[in-house]
Amino acid sequence: MHESTIIDPNQPKPALYAEIAAQVQALTAGEPDLIANLANTASLLYHSLPDLNWVGFYLLKSGELVVGPFQGKPACVRIALGKGVCGTAAARRATVIVENVHEFDGHIACDTASNSEIVVPIVRGTELLGVLDLDSPKFSRFNARDQAGLENVVAELLKAI
C-alpha cells in the first residue's frame, strides 16, 4: 500500500505545490491506469489544498467533457466545449481562473457552495484529453501561484497517463 506523507496545507503555495507534485509522481509512477491515477490525484489535491469544496476531472469523450474521478458533491455529468468554466478552458486550451463564479457568463453551478474556480486543461501535444477543475467556497481563492502549481501537477500526470 502506498503511504502518503502528511502535507501541511498552510505552508506557502510554492512549497505546498512542490510537495503535491512529488506525491503525484510517487502515486502514479509505474501505474498506467488512467482512472486510478486521476482518482488518487483528485483525492490528494482535495485533502492537501485548503478551502476547496470540489476537485476533479472532466474527460473529453466524443467531443464533450464527461465527469471523471472527483472529490466533492455529485456534479453535472456532461459539459459541451465552450460552455461553463470547464468548457471554456477546454476550448481555449488555457487555464481559466474565475474570482467570482456568479459573475462568469455561462458558469455551470454544480455545488451552490462554489464561489471561485480554476480549470486547467490537460493537453498532450495537440490532443485535448480533458480538464482539471477546482472549486472553492472562498471568493478569489485561486491566483497565478495556484495556476503554476496545478499546471505542474497536470504535467506530472501526463507523464504517467
Ligand code: SME
Ligand atoms: N462550474 C463548472 C462545472 C463543473 S463543477 O464546478 C464541478 C463550469 O462552469 O464549467
